[in-house]
Amino acid sequence: MSTTDFVVHNPVEDLLRQDRVPTIWCPGCGIGTTVNSFAHALLGQDIDLSKTAIVSGIGCSGRVSGYMNLDSFHTTHGRAIPFATGLKLANPELTVIVYSGDGDLTSIGGNHLIHAARRNIDLMVVCVNNMIYAMTGGQAAATTPGSSMSTTTPYGAFEPELNMPQLVDAAGACFVARWTSFHVMQLERTMAKALKKKGLRFIEILSPCPTYFQRKNNLGDALTAMVDYKKRSKIKHGCHTWETALEPGGDIIVGEFVDREREDYLTRMRRQLGSHYSEFPEQTEEEISEGACSEC
Amino acid sequence: MPKGSVAITTERCKGCGFCVEFCPTHGLELSSAFNAKGYHPPHMISAEKCSGCNLCGMYCPDFAIFGYKYPANKAKGEAA
Structure with a gap:
């Protein structure tokens, strides 16, 4: 059958800036895979894309916003x-x-993550965890597993790693999940669910870093890491977040851990301020035309 | 009669092999040919098996491949 009788079009491409691809990510980096899931989750929703904004920090996964x-x-x-x-x-x-990435959200911006979860601000936070500061040259991050090699820990890291779902759950986020870049379909469903919720939704995604993490620790290439995720992952929905710590070589507990209702920051503020709170009144057409005079 | 096929943008491919590894019907293989950047893009080895499930497209980190289903198949099946 020829392909000329219907249009072959990748729906993800509508959400990409065509002049920016191909991406700068290394061959086998899992961030692009997570972007696929995210794009499919966005396209499957009744979300006005003109009222959707994406914010990212510095790092490999920070490039997603671009x-x-x-x-x-x-x-x-x-x-x-x-x-x-x-x-x-x-x-x-x-x-x-x-x-954003693990170095950006939990190491340098760690305090902001805790307080965003405490306030339960209506944000969806996607954290791509490649367990290292990849873009800046492979330094150890807060999420680097104990005894792992990195540029700044040539004898292996002495510090135990941070368990992100536990941190965010304890601080009060209303939705906490973890997947790996291997679980593309599950990740898409979780993202679609998180997009509809109100409050701080946190999704951690483990992703291979073939250039720094895998190479420094002799863990093979990105494909080996993906197959490893497939073997080691155990899906446990509703698992207590204190049981989800990542251990080198141990099980990777994935799934949707926390899904609860909690008043978000804006609702609480409005309730507490009551009649003192007022939205800015909508400008009438006269006011708009007065505001933009032809002289200035 | 295949249910679908894949479209590959070879120049975007970085040869990571995710699509080859995770294709449910094992219908892809990295070719021996190079693209402009020197990577080996995938090609189909058993086109008749492809179901157009787009799992290769979901895994591809570089948006270089995606699967699609042939739309006419269903209508033809119903007519038969």
Whole structure:
């Protein structure tokens, strides 16, 4: 059958800035895979894409905001959540997504993540965890597993790693999930579910880093890492987050761990302020035309 | 009669092999040919098996491949 009788078109390409691809990510980097799931999740929803904004920090996964054809902002290192918080508070109509890496969200911007979860601000935070600072040259991050090699830990890291789902759950996020870049379909469903929820939704995605993490630790290439994720993953929905710590060589507990209802920041603020709170009144056409006079 | 096929943008491919490894019907293989950047893009070895499930497209980190289903198949099946 010839392909000329119908149009062959990849739906993901509608969400990409065509002049920016091919991406700068290394061969086998899992971030592009997560972008596929994210794009499919966005396209499958009744979401107004003109009212969707994506914010990211510095790092490999920070490049996502540049590749997605949405309103986007690439912030300074670790400050994606503060920027997104301001964006959401100034324009509550927007669906704001923070797409960033583990070094950006939990190491440099760690405090912001904790307090965003405490306030339960209506953001969707996607954290691509490649267990190392990849773009800056392979330094150890807070998520680097104990005894792993990196540029700054030539004798192996002495520090135990941070368990992100536990941290965010304890701080009060209303939705916490973890998948790996191997679980593309599950990730798409989880992202679609998270996009509809209100409050802080946190999704951690484990992703291979063939250039730094796999290479420094003799873990093979990206394909080996993906097959390894397939073998070691155990799906446990609703699992207590203190049982989800990642151990080198041990099981990777994945699934949707927390899904609860909790009042988000804006609702709480409005309730507490009551009659003192008022939205800006909508400008009439006269006011708009007065505001934009021809002389200035 | 295959249910679908894949479209490959060879110049975007970085030869990671995710599509080859995770294709449910094992219908892809990295070719011996090079693209402009020196990577080996995949090609189909058993086109008749392809179901057009787009799992290769979901895994591809470089948006270089995607699967699609032939639309006419269903209508033809119903007519038969």
